[in-house]
Amino acid sequence: MSFLIIFLLGLSLVYLFEKDKFKSFEYVELVVVSFGVGLCALVVFGVVVF
Amino acid sequence: MLGLFKKSKLQSWQEYLILGFGLFFYLFTHLWMWFEYGMAGFGYDTGIYRHHILGYFNSPGVIPFGFSAFSNWLMLFGDSVYTIMFGWYLLISVFILLALYIVVKKYFQSALVALLAVLLFVSSIVQFEFFWWYYYRQFLTLFFILLAFLFIHYRSYLLILILLAIGIIHPLSLIPLGLSLIVYLFFADKKTRKFLFISGGTSFILLLVLNWRELLVYAQDFLHYRGLAENFAQAGYHEFTGQFIGWGDWLRYSAFYLPFGLVGLVRYFKKQKLLTIFLLVNILLILFKMVFYRRFFVFVDLALIIFVAVFLRDVWEKVRGKKHRLLIHIGIVLLVVVCLGRATIHVVNKKPLIYPAELESIKSIPDLVTDSDYIVSINSKYSPWLYGYSDKKVIAPGLFEYNQWNKEEWNKFWYTGNNEVRLEMLKEYDMSPMYIYRGGTNFNLGSEGVYINRFLLRVNL
DSSP: OOHHHHHHHHHHHHHHHOOOTTSSSSHHHHHHHHHHHHHHHHHHHHHOOO | OOOSSSSOOOOHHHHHHHHHHHHHHHHHHHHHHHEEEEGGGGGTTTHHHHHHHHHHSTTTTSSOOOHHHHHHHHHHTTTHOOOOIIIIIHEEEHHHHHHHHHHHHHTTTTTHHHHHHHHHHHHHHHHHHHHTTTOHHHHHHHHHHHHHHHHHHOOOHHHHHHHHHHHOOOOHHHHHHHHHHHTTTSSSHHHHHHHHHHHHHHHHHHHEEEHHHHHHHHHHHHHHTBHHHHHHHTTTTTTGSSSSSHHHHHHHTTTTTTTHHHHHHHHHHTHHHHHHHHHHHHHHHTTBTTTTTGHHHHHHHHHHHHHHHHHHHHHHOOSSSSHHHHHHHHHHHHHHHHHHHHHHOOOOOOHOSSSSSHHHHTTHHHHOOSOOOOOEETTTTTHHHHHHHHHHHEEEETTTSSSOOOHHHHHHHHHHOOHHHHHHHHGGGGEEEEEEETTTTOOGGGEEEEEEEEEEEOOOO
């Protein structure tokens, strides 16, 4: 569940900020990048919240 | 495997087959110790991270640890401490491997280089030891650093988010990356330079604003000891070398691929400026023995592996003559097989720091010790485990805030044959009873110590 939340958050951010590149990502790349971006976003938000 | 590369380009299924094999071997080495010993199969920092994962919720008012910005969310999403410590740690390791594959493929425009890098990475004893030591924060930031390389390649301003996350989770990892980016400014084209100025500058300012409390703690110590591990060690903080492998171990572990990496570096340092700078900056930080310098061997090994991979690709593709091509291809396959074999032997022969029975006994301490908030760790190898699993305040040699003895006093406590002297020393802590976790050592207090179980002593003072 937590992985899904992070992945979807990252996917949204990647789509929002890199719409042009989004379509050119390979599947593995998209999964890795989305997960990574989602994790980073959570960390940055977390330092504010916690 | 040789037949797979008859065509000049790898087909998708061949790529995924080799990547799949690499992932399988990676999981084998990374799960072996856990299969054999459970969580006791992990390294020194395991207990410390357990303490910190729970710590935010148990210790309000304490300056938040950057790592909590990661673990707290997972706790709130419903993940257990065990899932965060094991499941997520393994998941991150898989994503590190996949990120390496993607980054190398992008930087070198070659699936073969990426696959060779993956195979070398999964067979790297340095990378296995890094995983095993359980430096969770730096492990996370290794993934983020690879993402940073990817976003630099794309000139994507998502880099700001990545750099921020690195600086929050493990500021130490930002030092070699940050220095590398600063040096790279002098070699990059105009567009990249502008991009790096904006990304780097923005993330730096935001990092100061968001994480100033934790950074202030580090900065004070860093400035006091001038950032050198030697100065920390002289003050008694030996762990500030980084507690990882040194030159001797690194050379031994990388012996089979180091020469190829050096040739790869010589051939590609102009074309791969950022990677070259990253490698050299990390080497310099090690040579100058900067605080936690031993941790930078992880990054040196990573960069070197990539240079090895590109060199091997060049040799693989450019050798002339059918007979020579076959010999070279067999040679490269043998090199990879030898590295994989060496890693297998290393992993299978590895012994844990503590054994499952000792960890189970530590986990039982909250139930067994109800009349004291403290526990003495008789041997430093138990200290982090007691810190994370005993729910007690740990009095440990050279660690944590409850210890009152210096090195000489601990030596006296351990090696005096006189139990009365030991009891007098323990009275300095002004508490009774005192519980001493002796683990598998033969420490005892004669008739003064009562065995709660074979690992735990109780003494009334």
